[in-house]
Amino acid sequence: MSKNLKLNMSRRIRRTPYTNRVEEHGVSDFTVVNHMLLPKRFKNSVEEDYWHLSKDVQIWDVSCQRQIQVSGPDAATLIQKLTPRSIKNMQIGKCFYIPMLNDDAGMINDPVLLKLDDDMFWISIADSDILLWAKGYALGLNLDVNIEEPDVYPLAIQGPKSEELLISIFGQEIKKIKFFNFRVLDFEGTKQIIARSGYSKQDGFEIYFKTHEKYFDNVEMGEKLWDTIWEAGKKYNISPGCPNLIDRIEGGLMSYGNDFTNENNPLECNLEKYCNGHVSHDFIGKQALTKIYNEGVKQKIRGIIFDGDRCSGIGQPLKVLSKDDKIIGQITSGIYSPKIKKNIGLSMILKDYWKIGEKIFVRNLDGTKRNGTITTLPFPD
Ligand code: THG
Numbered sequence: 391m392s393k394n395l396k397l398n399m400s401r402r403i404r405r406t407p408y409t410n411r412v413e414e415h416g417v418s419d420f421t422v423v424n425h426m427l428l429p430k431r432f433k434n435s436v437e438e439d440y441w442h443l444s445k446d447v448q449i450w451d452v453s454c455q456r457q458i459q460v461s462g463p464d465a466a467t468l469i470q471k472l473t474p475r476s477i478k479n480m481q482i483g484k485c486f487y488i489p490m491l492n493d494d495a496g497m498i499n500d501p502v503l504l505k506l507d508d509d510m511f512w513i514s515i516a517d518s519d520i521l522l523w524a525k526g527y528a529l530g531l532n533l534d535v536n537i538e539e540p541d542v543y544p545l546a547i548q549g550p551k552s553e554e555l556l557i558s559i560f561g562q563e564i565k566k567i568k569f570f571n572f573r574v575l576d577f578e579g580t581k582q583i584i585a586r587s588g589y590s591k592q593d594g595f596e597i598y599f600k601t602h603e604k605y606f607d608n609v610e611m612g613e614k615l616w617d618t619i620w621e622a623g624k625k626y627n628i629s630p631g632c633p634n635l636i637d638r639i640e641g642g643l644m645s646y647g648n649d650f651t652n653e654n655n656p657l658e659c660n661l662e663k664y665c666n667g668h669v670s671h672d673f674i675g676k677q678a679l680t681k682i683y684n685e686g687v688k689q690k691i692r693g694i695i696f697d698g699d700r701c702s703g704i705g706q707p708l709k710v711l712s713k714d715d716k717i718i719g720q721i722t723s724g725i726y727s728p729k730i731k732k733n734i735g736l737s738m739i740l741k742d743y744w745k746i747g748e749k750i751f752v753r754n755l756d757g758t759k760r761n762g763t764i765t766t767l768p769f770p771d
Contacts, residue, residue: 403427406453407543407599407612411620415630423454423517429632436703437728439629440636443592447551448631449619452589453543455502457598458513458520464533465509471531471674472513472524473503474656474667480505485570485585488513489656489664490520491675495682496652497659498523500644502587504572504598512598514544516646527674541601541608545615548594551626556595558622560584567595577615589633591641591768635703635725639734642693642767649691649722649736655679657687658738660767689719690744693769694735696752696762700726701733710737711751711759718743721752727769733760734769 397403397420404426406412412429419431429451434442442448460468470477473488480486482505490499502514513520525537547556556564560575564584567573572585580602588594599615601608620628644650650659656679657665667673668680694710707720724735735752743750748764 397422406451407601407608408451408453408545408616410609411613411616412451412630417630424456424515424519426454426456428452428454429630431632432630434629436635436725439631440634440728442627442629443549443590443631443634443637445550446627446629447547447549447555447623448629449616449623450546450548450588450631450633452546452596452633454517455514455544455596456539457542457544458515458524459510459538459540460513460524460535461510462533462535463509464528464535465511468524468528468531468533468535469503469511469513470671471527474665474673474675474679476666476670477503477505478671482507483571483573485572485587487570487664489659489661490523491656491673491679492652493675493678495655495675495678497646497650497654497656498652500646500659500661502570504583504585506583512540512542514598518646543599543601543608543612545597545599545612545619546588546590546594547597547619548588548590548631549592551628552592552594555619555623555626555628556584558625559618564595572598577618578611580611589643590637591643592637635723636727639723639725639736640727640729640769642736642769644691644736645723650738654738655682655687657682658690660691687741689738689740691736691767692719692739692744692746693765693767694721694724694737694739694750694752694762695730695765695769696721696724696733696735696760698733698752698754698760701735702726704735706755708735708755709753710739710762711753712743713749713751715751718750729771730769736767739764 486503504512567586583598704724710719719737719739721735751759
């Protein structure tokens, strides 16, 4: 594809309250997630960004992590139907990573669920249209719920200095927020949800910035939040960033639509620990999932370490071959890891070959082959 190819912007590709700032900081590439812009690259290389993320702090516009708000008397009932993970013991202030399945037990999303109140949840979605799915199901079951996409624009503050930076703005309360928990803190007289979470393996927070009627629009207050963090962050060597491919793959964090799709069940995605529903509550896909449990899966996501030139990212999946040249999987995310000093990738691998230490080949788009080895996720240090 031409390097100068441009995406034609329109109202269907939504900007965020931070897009002006992101552009001022010299963003060079975007992708589109949930019909909204997600920055993919600034001035530095992915590797420079990776080192910076591992020692300082970055500010990420992850507004595309849209929230689906489910509220009302039947909110908890509906949420429980939407996931095999039990929410019975979920406390207010908790975040749960939840698989969501269709009736064949195929993954339709892998969001983070937030419990705001006993009758109020946010589903912080990956790239698929859950609003329609949830509304359709609630209508079909005649449930007493309200489902909407509120004006919430998550801003991630990631990296080891994120805690100190946020303490300097929001106070010592920040320290009390445990991993995958949130608290409601004040910003300029408005209440904002701040969670210790994020799409990286570094310490970090996500501010679920919600607009407030006292401000003229989302952009005005969003820029105020961005600017406040940016100013305070200078002391901590803050830089603009985005989910980092090296950090994500090393950490074994999967990407919906890339590393797995609705063709895959949660057991193939190593998500069994988030599926206790095959023995307890009812949910969409239960029958199919129970059958898969009993029969076992045919493939699973594994890490792959492979030789050859430094891989700078994968535009199209690369086939993985067994030693006798049978296709046994495909690398769907891959890049050179400066820590492991080899290329690393994620691939669904057929059962006979998924053993750790198995020797394999990775086939380049031009047909040549590289040597590789199956390994654990997250990747070994
Ligand atoms: N944050 C929020 N929303 C999101 C994402 C996010 N929505 C889309 C996408 N990312 C959803 N996917 C993931 C995948 C992994 C994790 C979070 C969201 C994650 N997992 C931890 C891990 O695997 O180490 C553990 C989670 C747990 O133990 O409960 O962080 O990033 N708001």
